[in-house]
Amino acid sequence: MTVHKFASEFKAVAMPAGRRLGLSAATPVQQVTCLAAGEQIYGQGEQAKALYEVEYGAVRVYRLLADGRRQIAAFHMAGEVFGFEADGTHHFFAEAIGATGVRVMRLGASAEISHKLLPLALQSLVRTQEHLLVLGRQHAIERVAAFLLDMAERQGGLAEFELPMSRMDIADYLGLTIETVSRAFTRLKEKGIVKLPGLRSVHIIKYQSLDDMSA
Amino acid sequence: MTVHKFASEFKAVAMPAGRRLGLSAATPVQQVTCLAAGEQIYGQGEQAKALYEVEYGAVRVYRLLADGRRQIAAFHMAGEVFGFEADGTHHFFAEAIGATGVRVMRLGASAEISHKLLPLALQSLVRTQEHLLVLGRQHAIERVAAFLLDMAERQGGLAEFELPMSRMDIADYLGLTIETVSRAFTRLKEKGIVKLPGLRSVHIIKYQSLDDMSA
DNA sequence: CGGCTCCTTGACAATCGTCAAGCCTCGTGG
DNA sequence: CCACGAGGCTTGACGATTGTCAAGGAGCCG
Numbered sequence: 001m002t003v004h005k006f007a008s009e010f011k012a013v014a015m016p017a018g019r020r021l022g023l024s025a026a027t028p029v030q031q032v033t034c035l036a037a038g039e040q041i042y043g044q045g046e047q048a049k050a051l052y053e054v055e056y057g058a059v060r061v062y063r064l065l066a067d068g069r070r071q072i073a074a075f076h077m078a079g080e081v082f083g084f085e086a087d088g089t090h091h092f093f094a095e096a097i098g099a100t101g102v103r104v105m106r107l108g109a110s111a112e113i114s115h116k117l118l119p120l121a122l123q124s125l126v127r128t129q130e131h132l133l134v135l136g137r138q139h140a141i142e143r144v145a146a147f148l149l150d151m152a153e154r155q156g157g158l159a160e161f162e163l164p165m166s167r168m169d170i171a172d173y174l175g176l177t178i179e180t181v182s183r184a185f186t187r188l189k190e191k192g193i194v195k196l197p198g199l200r201s202v203h204i205i206k207y208q209s210l211d212d213m214s215a
Numbered sequence: 216m217t218v219h220k221f222a223s224e225f226k227a228v229a230m231p232a233g234r235r236l237g238l239s240a241a242t243p244v245q246q247v248t249c250l251a252a253g254e255q256i257y258g259q260g261e262q263a264k265a266l267y268e269v270e271y272g273a274v275r276v277y278r279l280l281a282d283g284r285r286q287i288a289a290f291h292m293a294g295e296v297f298g299f300e301a302d303g304t305h306h307f308f309a310e311a312i313g314a315t316g317v318r319v320m321r322l323g324a325s326a327e328i329s330h331k332l333l334p335l336a337l338q339s340l341v342r343t344q345e346h347l348l349v350l351g352r353q354h355a356i357e358r359v360a361a362f363l364l365d366m367a368e369r370q371g372g373l374a375e376f377e378l379p380m381s382r383m384d385i386a387d388y389l390g391l392t393i394e395t396v397s398r399a400f401t402r403l404k405e406k407g408i409v410k411l412p413g414l415r416s417v418h419i420i421k422y423q424s425l426d427d428m429s430a
Numbered sequence: 431c432g433g434c435t436c437c438t439t440g441a442c443a444a445t446c447g448t449c450a451a452g453c454c455t456c457g458t459g460g
Numbered sequence: 461c462c463a464c465g466a467g468g469c470t471t472g473a474c475g476a477t478t479g480t481c482a483a484g485g486a487g488c489c490g
Binding site: 119 | 278338343351352390
């Protein structure tokens with residue numbers, strides 16, 4: 001398996017200094033931060049001090065094995081909340097994929113708002129469990145089909161949309177290589193199930209066929 | 216891929232009728248239920264009315280694809296809580312693996328105790344994310360190594376322990392076939408990393424080697 | 431226009447799945 | 461208590477999907 005190196009320098013999140021205080025207020029402090037492509041939001045081993053809501057753009061959450069293999073556990077799109085951790089420590093890396101805006105929600109007394117967080121955490125859990133099924137029991141083309149359906153749904157349900165991430169991100173999300181992902185795209189195109197007007201743009205032609213493949 | 220059929224008849228959980236009322240009390244109603252091997256706890260599509268804590272034995276939580284492929288999302292051992300759902304509907308099946316005792320916790324006004332549930336839900340999330348890494352980026356022998364370490368840890372950290380589940384359960388948990396799981400066990404045995412005194416008993420000899428393989 | 435990165439395609443190799451046979455273990459019943 | 465039978469486990473041979481290596485093409489930015 002090819003080993004890649006990823007930008008792992010932690011770039012401190014630019015944030016006006018004067019507004020980072022008052023951390024333990026009953027209402028969590030909310031602070032929007034703008035990130036460039038590849039900028040890290042948090043890293044494995046860091047203390048988890050906040051939750052994050054994507055304002056625009058997209059985020060990848062991943063882990064690395066010692067030899068450089070990478071698994072992206074989740075992509076997060078506009079409106080989604082991520083950064084949940086069980087023991088106060090991040091076990092994953094989170095990075096902006098492209099230019100991305102993130103609302104940082106610092107948690108003071110988290111117990112007070114846990115009834116708001118539980119549904120969000122559960123949604124993450126369900127998504128991750130669905131993803132497990134894909135990684136454990138689906139073939140390459142089925143994984144890509146499921147991925148495209150998921151992306152279409154999370155971008156408003158339109159048949160035509162842009163992928164925010166590269167083929168390598170998709171590969172590391174689906175547990176495949178970029179070559180296999182590329183071949184799956186080509187096969188879906190050849191079958192007339194999708195059109196690929198640009199490298200990152202997808203047009204779903206036969207929604208039903210995609211759905212049949214992924215299930 | 217071989218297609219299996221699984222006992223999917225729903226056997227109602229035996230429970231004294233008189234104690235199923237008072238669902239919305241501030242303290243959740245707790246009720247221990249004993250299940251035989253293979254008995255279903257809940258099924259996909261059912262309404263989620265409770266959480267479950269394993270008293271003894273073990274539980275498998277899984278999903279089926281249309282063609283019968285099965286992915287076990289999680290095993291739950293004594294002390295663990297499962298049954299979290301995001302939208303009030305179960306998206307998975309849960310079954311007792313062997314003879315198993317389960318504490319049923321009916322949730323009334325869940326908001327009141329969500330601060331107790333959030334950490335449990337987050338633990339499930341972290342476990343599931345770890346599992347993702349295994350399924351997405353590890354080879355068969357690495358998956359089995361990681362599985363054995365996980366089982367050892369969750370049974371008290373002893374070097375010698377019993378597996379509650381069959382090879383097929385392990386295969387469906389790790390996204391492999393029973394043959395591949397069996398071969399991985401054999402290779403670990405040949406390398407002197409583990410001993411297998413019985414079909415379901417494991418003795419870890421070289422803990423460090425297992426750890427190196429799984430990471 | 432040049433250079434770069436990302437993507438695609440092809441040939442080949444490796445891991446894993448499939449099919450098949452045989453063994454072991456355990457539970458049942460004589 | 462032993463024999464038998466059924467299910468689960470192991471092993472082998474072979475094939476298929478996917479990974480690896482390599483080269484070439486397309487799009488993008490300076």
